[in-house]
Amino acid sequence: MLSDPGGRPDLSVEHSLMIWFELTDGMTFSDGKTYGEVYVDSVPPIYFMNTKSISSSSRTLIGKCLCGAVQVSIADEFLYAGYCHCPDCRASSGSAFSAFAGIPKEKLQLTCGAESISKFRKNEDNVIHFCRHCGSWLFSIVRNGEFAHVRLGILIDDPSIRPSFHIFVGSKAPWHTICDGLPQFVGLPDDVSV
Ligand SMILES: [Zn+2]
Ligand SMILES: [Zn+2]
Numbered sequence: 001m002l003s004d005p006g007g008r009p010d011l012s013v014e015h016s017l018m019i020w021f022e023l024t025d026g027m028t029f030s031d032g033k034t035y036g037e038v039y040v041d042s043v044p045p046i047y048f049m050n051t052k053s054i055s056s057s058s059r060t061l062i063g064k065c066l067c068g069a070v071q072v073s074i075a076d077e078f079l080y081a082g083y084c085h086c087p088d089c090r091a092s093s094g095s096a097f098s099a100f101a102g103i104p105k106e107k108l109q110l111t112c113g114a115e116s117i118s119k120f121r122k123n124e125d126n127v128i129h130f131c132r133h134c135g136s137w138l139f140s141i142v143r144n145g146e147f148a149h150v151r152l153g154i155l156i157d158d159p160s161i162r163p164s165f166h167i168f169v170g171s172k173a174p175w176h177t178i179c180d181g182l183p184q185f186v187g188l189p190d191d192v193s194v
Pocket of ligand 2: 087089098
């Protein structure tokens, strides 16, 4: 929506809560957490790196689109994960933000339905891959074509990584409140593009 609808969500749907997402918005669970500090400046890339997962995991994660036509296999070696509040992610997801994780693109394999994938070039460094049948946004190829930003919602399996930051908080939905205490960035830190 381009204008603030005025109303605020007052109900969280819990029964299908993803394992990697901790409900902390204080509406259903009141945990007393404070709001995160908003970072105006960018930070060194290493800040996001999940160095533990780089060498320790040999797991493979399975993901699929809503209709199941497209399936992917991804090494459980994401280097960073976060929440993006930019208007593009809101529009494409129809929700307050998107949860994504970054990995070198060769760690992602299409196991089914390559012919069902359509691409949308959002900008010169971001090609979105989505299912042409059901519209699920699966991943974006970014950072000079070298990285995949996977939408965590497509994963059937639980990744080792957890989202650790919020980006584009400066343009987040006014009807959404961030309450999880993770670092917040007004825009984009140097090392992440979505
Ligand atoms: Zn689909
Ligand atoms: Zn975004």
